[in-house]
Amino acid sequence: MRICVVGAGVAGALLAWRLAAEHGVRVTLLTGAPRPDATAASGGLVRAFERDPETARLAASSLAELRASRTLRKWSAYRPGTSLYVLAPADGDGHDAVPDALPPTAERCDRRRLADEFGVQGLPEGAAGVLEPHAGHLSPDGLRRAAVIDLVARGAEVPSGRLRAVAFDGPEGGVTYRTATQEGTADVLVAATGAWTGRLLRSLGVIAGDTVRTKVIQCAVYRAGGPLPPAFVDETSGLYGRPAGPGRMLLGLPTERWGAEPGAARFLDHEERAVRAAAARRLPGLSLGRLMRPVAAVDAYGPAGRLTLAPVLGAPGRLFTFTGGSGGSAKLALAASREAASGLLAGLSCGTSRTGRAPITTITRRETS
Numbered sequence: 078m079r080i081c082v083v084g085a086g087v088a089g090a091l092l093a094w095r096l097a098a099e100h101g102v103r104v105t106l107l108t109g110a111p112r113p114d115a116t117a118a119s120g121g122l123v124r125a126f127e128r129d130p131e132t133a134r135l136a137a138s139s140l141a142e143l144r145a146s147r148t149l150r151k152w153s154a155y156r157p158g159t160s161l162y163v164l165a166p167a168d169g170d171g172h173d174a175v176p177d178a179l180p181p182t183a184e185r186c187d188r189r190r191l192a193d194e195f196g197v198q199g200l201p202e203g204a205a206g207v208l209e210p211h212a213g214h215l216s217p218d219g220l221r222r223a224a225v226i227d228l229v230a231r232g233a234e235v236p237s238g239r240l241r242a243v244a245f246d247g248p249e250g251g252v253t254y255r256t257a258t259q260e261g262t263a264d265v266l267v268a269a270t271g272a273w274t275g276r277l278l279r280s281l282g283v284i285a286g287d288t289v290r291t292k293v294i295q296c297a298v299y300r301a302g303g304p305l306p307p308a309f310v311d312e313t314s315g316l317y318g319r320p321a322g323p324g325r326m327l328l329g330l331p332t333e334r335w336g337a338e339p340g341a342a343r344f345l346d347h348e349e350r351a352v353r354a355a356a357a358r359r360l361p362g363l364s365l366g367r368l369m370r371p372v373a374a375v376d377a378y379g380p381a382g383r384l385t386l387a388p389v390l391g392a393p394g395r396l397f398t399f400t401g402g403s404g405g406s407a408k409l410a411l412a413a414s415r416e417a418a419s420g421l422l423a424g425l426s427c428g429t430s431r432t433g434r435a436p437i438t439t440i441t442r443r444e445t446s
């Protein structure tokens with residue numbers, strides 16, 4: 078069995094690594110040319126709590142594996158820390174929106190505690206938090222680089238070409254793929270090409286099923302004084318952030334820049350001013366100083382709202398996508414790649430994936446980073 082994974086962001090690198098290291102599959106990872114991708118720009122917040130149950134399951138499983146593995150902690154430069162997730166009030170029923178079932182390590186945190194302990198002010202009535210003492214952040218870029226180095230050491234092919242063309246060899250045959258300088262064959266090809274996925278599938282002339290959209294994510298690292306909050310997401314304002322070293326804070330707000338060209342994006346001053354205004358309202362004890370590092374890059378937003386393996390309907394069983402992280406793949410990539418690798422191989426061994434009917438749940442998820 079030979080599988081070609083296209084794209085060496087955190088999704089593709091980990092999927093290729095799982096297939097080779099855990100299943101002994103002959104893997105080719107086409108890394109494409111070096112260019113600014115979502116993995117390089119990512120803030121790397123990880124936690125177990127998410128609103129959507131399936132996303133939460135993957136997030137918790139990823140965090141558990143990360144915390145249990147010395148190798149993964151080292152590869153990803155994992156920094157343990159607290160995570161605070163502030164939920165917007167539930168609609169009009171008088172209760173807050175904190176679910177009854179929380180991850181085992183998480184606890185409910187009411188508005189008063191959010192204010193007294195973490196300096197979160199001005200929350201609407203009914204807002205409440207989920208506090209996780211064992212969360213933190215990692216470097217998705219470091220994790221994918223280490224996974225690629227390990228893949229090479231295992232003898233996997235890791236050419237730097239960019240996928241240009243594919244051909245399917247008969248109804249039960251494999252896939253022939255081409256870069257500018259190389260041709261290869263595989264039983265299956267997985268496009269883990271992030272925000273480039275829609276464009277790539279169109280250029281290959283295959284019919285894509287559910288489409289992957291693109292959107293800019295903008296955030297920045299600031300000099301910051303006063304008590305720094307832990308890593309947090311505030312649904313009520315959209316503000317998210319985390320400490321980024323002594324006296325520094327990374328902060329951002331979701332943008333509405335849909336349909337953006339993949340890669341690096343323009344850093345917009347008015348979006349940056351909105352971040353300062355939201356931080357002044359929610360975290361008045363935090364004094365934001367000079368902007369140290371602007372960040373703006375494009376991510377892929379899929380119909381499931383999370384990193385998902387999906388068959389491409391125009392070539393079922395031979396062509397898949399593994400993308401759609403919707404601004405949150407870094408925290409899911411470990412578990413999603415583990416499950417995608419075993420799901421892919423199970424489907425291939427019993428032939429079911431050729432039906433192209435692998436389920437894609439259509440839940441929309443709030444972007445929370």
Ligand SMILES: Cc1cc2nc3c(=O)[nH]c(=O)nc-3n(C[C@H](O)[C@H](O)[C@H](O)COP(=O)(O)OP(=O)(O)OC[C@H]3O[C@@H](n4cnc5c(N)ncnc54)[C@H](O)[C@@H]3O)c2cc1C
Pocket residue numbers: 083084085086087088089107108109110111112114115116117118119120121122123217238239240241269270271272273277294295296372373374375376377399400401402403404405406407408409446
């Ligand atoms: C600014 C920012 C902050 C973020 N913060 C967080 C966070 O705090 N927590 C969190 O969980 N998530 C966060 N995310 C989201 C997360 O980082 C992304 O969802 C994740 O990195 C996406 O990884 P990927 O591998 O799917 O895509 P990418 O990283 O975009 O990788 C796709 C790769 O495919 C390659 N490629 C494309 N076309 C071809 C081709 N034809 N041939 C070969 N290769 C090709 C590209 O060069 C690229 O390397 C953030 C994202 C951004 C942009």
